[in-house]
Amino acid sequence: xxxxxxxxxxxxxxxxxxxxxxxxxxxxxxxxxxxxxxxxxxxxxxxxxxxxxxxxxxxxxxxxxxxxxxxxxxxxxxxxxxxxxxxxxxxxxxxxxxxxxxxxxxxxxxxxxxxxxxxxxxxxxxxxxxxxxxxxxxxxxxxxxxxxxxxxxxxxxxxxxxxxxxxxxxxxxxxxxxxxxxxxxxxxxxxxxxxxxxxxxxxxxxxxxxxxxxxxxxxxxxxxxxxxxxxxxxxxxxxxxxxxxxxxxxxxxxxxxxxxxxxxxxxxxxxxxxxxxxxxxxxxxxxxxxxxxxxxxxxxxxxxxxxxxxxxxxxxxxxxxxxxxxxxxxxxxxxxxxxxxxxx
Amino acid sequence: xxxxxxxxxxxxxxxxxxxxxxxxxxxxxxxxxxxxxxxxxxxxxxxxxxxxxxxxxxxxxxxxxxxxxxxxxxxxxxxxxxxxxxxxxxxxxxxxxxxxxxxxxxxxxxxxxxxxxxxxxxxxxxxxxxxxxxxxxxxxxxxxxxxxxxxxxxxxxxxxxxxxxxxxxxxxxxxxxxxxxxxxxxxxxxxxxxxxxxxxxxxxxxxxxxxxxxxxxxxxxxxxxxxxxxxxxxxxxxxxxxxxxxxxxxxxxxxxxxxxxxxxxxxxxxxxxxxxxxxxxxxxxxxxxxxxxxxxxxxxxxxxxxxxxxxxxxxxxxxxxxxxxxxxxxxxxxxxxxxxxxxxxxxxxxxxxxxxxxxxxxxxxxxxxxxxxxxxxxxxxxxxxxxxxxxxxxxxxxxxxxxxxxxxxxxxxxxxxxxxxxxxxxxxxxxxxxxxxxxxxxxxxxxxxxxxxxxxxxxxxxxxxxxxxxxxxxxxxxxxxxxxxxxxxxxxxxxxxxxxxxxxxxxxxxxxxxxxxxxxxxxxxxxxxxxxxxxxxxxxxxxxxxxx
Numbered sequence: 001x002x003x004x005x006x007x008x009x010x011x012x013x014x015x016x017x018x019x020x021x022x023x024x025x026x027x028x029x030x031x032x033x034x035x036x037x038x039x040x041x042x043x044x045x046x047x048x049x050x051x052x053x054x055x056x057x058x059x060x061x062x063x064x065x066x067x068x069x070x071x072x073x074x075x076x077x078x079x080x081x082x083x084x085x086x087x088x089x090x091x092x093x094x095x096x097x098x099x100x101x102x103x104x105x106x107x108x109x110x111x112x113x114x115x116x117x118x119x120x121x122x123x124x125x126x127x128x129x130x131x132x133x134x135x136x137x138x139x140x141x142x143x144x145x146x147x148x149x150x151x152x153x154x155x156x157x158x159x160x161x162x163x164x165x166x167x168x169x170x171x172x173x174x175x176x177x178x179x180x181x182x183x184x185x186x187x188x189x190x191x192x193x194x195x196x197x198x199x200x201x202x203x204x205x206x207x208x209x210x211x212x213x214x215x216x217x218x219x220x221x222x223x224x225x226x227x228x229x230x231x232x233x234x235x236x237x238x239x240x241x242x243x244x245x246x247x248x249x250x251x252x253x254x255x256x257x258x259x260x261x262x263x264x265x266x267x268x269x270x271x272x273x274x275x276x277x278x279x280x281x282x283x284x285x286x287x288x289x290x291x292x293x294x295x296x297x298x299x300x301x302x303x304x305x306x307x308x309x310x311x312x313x314x315x316x317x318x319x320x321x322x323x324x325x326x327x328x329x330x331x332x333x334x335x336x337x338x339x340x341x342x343x344x
Numbered sequence: 345x346x347x348x349x350x351x352x353x354x355x356x357x358x359x360x361x362x363x364x365x366x367x368x369x370x371x372x373x374x375x376x377x378x379x380x381x382x383x384x385x386x387x388x389x390x391x392x393x394x395x396x397x398x399x400x401x402x403x404x405x406x407x408x409x410x411x412x413x414x415x416x417x418x419x420x421x422x423x424x425x426x427x428x429x430x431x432x433x434x435x436x437x438x439x440x441x442x443x444x445x446x447x448x449x450x451x452x453x454x455x456x457x458x459x460x461x462x463x464x465x466x467x468x469x470x471x472x473x474x475x476x477x478x479x480x481x482x483x484x485x486x487x488x489x490x491x492x493x494x495x496x497x498x499x500x501x502x503x504x505x506x507x508x509x510x511x512x513x514x515x516x517x518x519x520x521x522x523x524x525x526x527x528x529x530x531x532x533x534x535x536x537x538x539x540x541x542x543x544x545x546x547x548x549x550x551x552x553x554x555x556x557x558x559x560x561x562x563x564x565x566x567x568x569x570x571x572x573x574x575x576x577x578x579x580x581x582x583x584x585x586x587x588x589x590x591x592x593x594x595x596x597x598x599x600x601x602x603x604x605x606x607x608x609x610x611x612x613x614x615x616x617x618x619x620x621x622x623x624x625x626x627x628x629x630x631x632x633x634x635x636x637x638x639x640x641x642x643x644x645x646x647x648x649x650x651x652x653x654x655x656x657x658x659x660x661x662x663x664x665x666x667x668x669x670x671x672x673x674x675x676x677x678x679x680x681x682x683x684x685x686x687x688x689x690x691x692x693x694x695x696x697x698x699x700x701x702x703x704x705x706x707x708x709x710x711x712x713x714x715x716x717x718x719x720x721x722x723x724x725x726x727x728x729x730x731x732x733x734x735x736x737x738x739x740x741x742x743x744x745x746x747x748x749x750x751x752x753x754x755x756x757x758x759x760x761x762x763x764x765x766x767x768x769x770x771x772x773x774x775x776x777x778x779x780x781x782x783x784x785x786x787x788x789x790x791x792x793x794x795x796x797x798x799x800x801x802x803x804x805x806x807x808x809x810x811x812x813x814x815x816x817x818x819x820x821x822x823x824x825x826x827x828x829x830x831x832x833x834x835x836x837x838x839x840x841x842x843x844x845x846x847x848x849x850x851x852x853x854x855x856x857x858x859x860x861x862x863x864x865x866x867x868x869x870x871x872x873x874x875x876x877x878x879x880x881x882x883x884x885x886x887x888x889x890x891x892x
Contacts, residue, residue: 120816121752158814158858159752160722162387167754186520186547226824227809227840246810246860250800284753284818 063193063202068264069216070299071105078341080298080307085344088273088295089137094343095269095297096141105215105266106146112215112266114138114179117236118155118170120282121163127276128283129164130219132173134271134295138219139177154182154209155239182209189242196329197258199251204242215266218301222272222308224280224288228252229320230309231281233268233301234260234331257325260301260332270296270304272312302332303339363632363645367439371446374398378443382507385761387722394419396763398443399714402500403427404480404581408487409764412709417765427588434592435585438575439614439629444499445575449614449631451567464610466571469618473576473627474661476583478669483580485673490705491680491737495713497580505740506560508719509550509728514557516548550718551745552730575629576616583659586626590657593647596623596634598654602642609634609643618656619643626659685735688879693870695733696744696790696851698726699751700759700770703877710766713740717758717767725749725853726758742767744789746853746869747862751789753816753852790851791873791882792821792844799866801839805831809840811855811867821848822855822867846873847886 041048043056051057081098083091096102106112116130124132135153142148153174157164161183165171174181182188184206192205220236227249228235237259238245248255272294279288292312298304306323309315319334327334381395396419399405406423410416426437438445458466483494495501550556566573575582596619609619617628635643684690686704698717701707718726725748728740742758744751756775759767770787773779777786792811796802801809812822824840831837844867851869859865873882 121754123754159750159854160387160755163722163752163755166388187523226812227807244860246858249808249810249813249860250806252807279818279820281813282816284816288818 061191061202063191064207065193065195066210066263067214069214069266070264071266073299074100074104077104079300079339080296080304080336080341082340082342083295083297084293084342088131088133089140091273091293091295092134092137092141092269092297095295098341098343099297099299102141102146106142106148108147108149110146110148110215111150111213112142112146112148112152112217113209113213114151114153114217114219115236115240115265116153116155116170116219117221117231117239118164118168119158119239121157121159121167122283123167124169125274125286125289126283127221127223127274127289128281129168130170130221131271131273132169134219134269134273135170135179136173136177138217138269139174139179143178148215151177151179152182152209152213153179154184154206156184156206156242157239184208184242192262194258194262196261199248199255200241200258200262206240206242216263217267217269218263218265219269219271221274221276222270222312223276223283224278224313226280228256228322229315229317230305230313232305232308233270234305234322234326237263253320253322253325256320256322257329257331260322260326261329265301266299268296268298268301268304270294270308270312272296272308275312277313300332300336300339302326302334303336306334307336307340362636364636367632370440371449374441375443375446378503382504382512382719385508385716385719387720387757390720390757390760396714396716396761397422398500399504399712399716399763401426401441402498402581403430404494404498404584405501405712405764407584408484408492408494409710409712411484411488412490412492413706417710418763418769420764426585430585430588431591431593433594434589434625434628434630435582435615436630437585438579438582439631442499442581444503444579445572445629447503447564448567448572448575451564452571456568456571460608460611463571463612464607467610467613467616469616469624469627470570470576471660473616474659474665475577476579477586477659477661478665478672479578480580480583480587481666481669482673482676485670486677486680487709489674489677490709491677492709492712493676493680493737494580495711495740497578498712499574499579499581501712501714502560502563504719505556505713505715505728508715509553510557510560512719513548513550513553520547548724549748551727551748552740553728556715556728556740572614572616575614576627586659589628590625590659592625594630594645595625595647595650595655596628596630597644597646597650598623599642599644600651600654602640604640604642606639608637608639611637622654622656624656624660626657680735680737683735683737685733686737688877691871691880692733693872694743694745695729695738696746696853696869696871696874697876698742698744698758698767699756699775699787699789700762700767701876702766702768707741707766708737710764711741712764712766714763715740715742716761716763717742720757720761721749722755722757723749723752725751725857744853746856747865748857750854750857751852785875785886786817786850788850788873788875789853790869790871791846792849792851792853792855792867792869794842794844795864795866795868798861798864799842800860801841803866805829805837805839807837807839808860809842810858810860812840812842814854814858816852816854817848817850819845819848821845821850842867846883849873 038049043050077100081095083094116135118129120128122128139151142151171181188208189204190207191202193202218236220233223231225231235256272292275290275292276283277290296304306319323334384393385395400419400422403423403426406420486493563574607620612633614631615627615629617624619634725744726742727745729738729743733743754772756770759770774781775787800806812824815822822842824842827839853869855867856865856869859867874880
């Protein structure tokens, strides 16, 4: 071979080494295999060339569902308890005792989420947000008497979350009592699937604080609202929604009744210590607020809202339409007669 | 090794305790303080830290605002410290304190890798270094006439502005893009919570931060062409300190009997100050590198035994250039102001200033565009102005953009951090017109209006009134006319048609921010009626106060 003459003196043939030959061979085989995969792979395989519509590469929503947080009913236990007179802690305890005590609802080791209303950057005295004293007393009760493992407090306010939690006094109250505040950020939301809901069957939901939670308690102030007449226990859950929630005012009663089936809380607590009688839901002046002496705790938010509407907001007109809709959707019964125990 | 003489104690300590090492320590400390002050400028972290101290120490801020207003505001007297320091040791600020200088030096250290021979050439004095003195003269004359523009090029201001609107928002964006990946690995990913690592609302955006970022990065990138390009040729603060530095007690002194003219002192001369011949006092940053690099120990930083001949005292700027710069400054002021975008006759409806802002002409004498207020704002409503609002003169000053956020009722944080009093310090009571301010009424930022051709109840017979609901004042500045009508599909609907009560509106913009008609909101706030200006009033009198 070496003796063979080439036509040109500068031309010299490069021999292929065995190693080089194998390397190239493997490379060609790998590329052919890859090309074959891309061509033949069915549409739902990664990197398949068959995404002809462009729809397959759309981001996929993976909706999750919330469990039912309610505790089974027991015969002889009232649905709603009302506590009056005494300090906030005493009133809260009276209300809870009337429905069987906190230990009926919270078992040792539970992870409890409290949802107060922290929607605005307002001091507590203006009645636009939940009274922080109730949050503090409730967390103490849950941790000490209920022997809960962890208590979290979360809301997605309309204004800056850090400021709202600070100025409403909820952050300080939570931390003093040993709870943990969860603030919303861009990655805290996921799509929630609520079967039966008209407007929010699939909707971004403040998911992060719900990891491993098995009991949920809503703590809502009772306040005036121009469009849906009153914002109370059910409307409170609005604060867990993300996305373009400002569109919901186009059908406010439907959305509030949807909220009543979106989440089945263990307990609802209505804060009737300062009632925002007008200029709601933001308030803004102490003269809008009427001091009152009521804390309600219960398992039927529909009945609770109905009672608070008539007795705390002192409205004589027809109940808000959303309560009838919520009743239709099976979230509770408006007729509260005989299901309330009041402790003075 | 066996032939070497015993090492003296002096040589030992010189190895470990050189002035250059002390300098690096100082730079690290001040850069750290700068980062901390940017980080701490946030609602949940602002615990009385003097976050603006670096700006308040900046003599150029003090002098130019003193020229424009005739006063030295609040803590700007701290600048005296730097001035005294400069009279003692020369431009030590530039290489011992200034975070922008530190950034430039660090970028050079990392990326500008050249052989020594090339560096020696790069670090020779360049006649164009006079340029920064010309910039200083232009800016100071403009300031004296009433247009404060030093913030465009002041290094401390650039650093704050760059970090507030470009670096920290880029950081926020990266963090919120990365955290879902962590969450995928560990479900209980509370440690990767975006709120911990990045301040602010979920997505903070700053209109025009691209240009701020580019302006900032441009000067950083120019280091690759000429070491410390900004400091040597552009920096007006450096120029100001250079003028003072000619009187400094300490300076670099060359012992000509020891010097062998090897030029090695130029290998790392930060200021390009000619230590190898006649040291230029005004250009020297006192970085002490030349002392390190001199193989003959011919250089010293001292006030003793100075050689009178081996020094150039004054900045190298000819009288003709000085006069030329002065004329430029005189022309620049009317050129800017005559534009007519910052006047009372033709002010932009978008020129809505933060609460506590002083009247516009005074504002332009005080605002240095450091954008600290913008960094502080918890709702992201404060934005650096683009050319749209008030032309070039107001570029990068704070304006409110209610499509992005709203002015939170009980918040006065922007007024807390403003170093120059463009936003004067106010209390929540003063902002809301409560307590002793009841008679004066709340601070009005602008007035809301309703575009009835886009408003859902007015134009489309669809219920809405989010604006009415969120209106924070009591009684509400947005009220409704309730009307039951038949819509186009024959269904009966109750419409609450909103209308504005301008007497009550404080221009906070939450209605605009929450309006579902997002791109061009059906309810919007314009600057008319702002209480900082009498000539921009809307109402003859407030009806509520006259009825009392």
